[in-house]
Amino acid sequence: MPSPSCRIGSRRCRSAGAAAFTLIELILVIVLVGGISGLVITAFAGRSVGAERRRAAGELVAALATARVDAMRTGRPVLVEARCRDDRLRLSIGEREMNWPARGLALADSFGRPLEPARVRFLPSGRCDAQAWVLLVRDAARADSAGRMARVEFDPVSGAASLRREGDPPRVGVVEEIIR
Numbered sequence: 500m501p502s503p504s505c506r507i508g509s510r511r512c513r514s515a516g517a518a519a520f521t522l523i524e525l526i527l528v529i530v531l532v533g534g535i536s537g538l539v540i541t542a543f544a545g546r547s548v549g550a551e552r553r554r555a556a557g558e559l560v561a562a563l564a565t566a567r568v569d570a571m572r573t574g575r576p577v578l579v580e581a582r583c584r585d586d587r588l589r590l591s592i593g594e595r596e597m598n599w600p601a602r603g604l605a606l607a608d609s610f611g612r613p614l615e616p617a618r619v620r621f622l623p624s625g626r627c628d629a630q631a632w633v634l635l636v637r638d639a640a641r642a643d644s645a646g647r648m649a650r651v652e653f654d655p656v657s658g659a660a661s662l663r664r665e666g667d668p669p670r671v672g673v674v675e676e677i678i679r
Contacts, residue, residue, distance in 0.1 A: 555601035563660035570621035627658040
């Protein structure tokens, strides 16, 4: 016989083993956890592509600095060619080949015209024959999209390459701005 405080259908009346979640509550929790997981995975996937692009841009500038030093050390010009193909940034420095993952990147000149390949020749004095390369981010979903990510600038006096991300203030002595 139930106790007087226990009413039919009340949760307090259930025995200890009978307390459980309903099927609707379980389905709701599974749907919420799945939705939140999808959002988190999507956010991290976008960050990894961005990190991949930033790393490729940094490695490109470091390799250009090495090529410049090689030209000064050997006393011979060094030709560098860069290409963005098959979601990789490929760099040829003389006989050496380097490449990095770089999904959606493209190389262009200061006016946004594609450079395939982008070339720079470092002279024994350290100077070079290029002014700037622009790294464009291309969206695979839209063929006409081209957002600017960064700019590789070559110093007009020394030839040293430096990376300027979009939004960074211009360096002293650099006349060209990123074309918006």
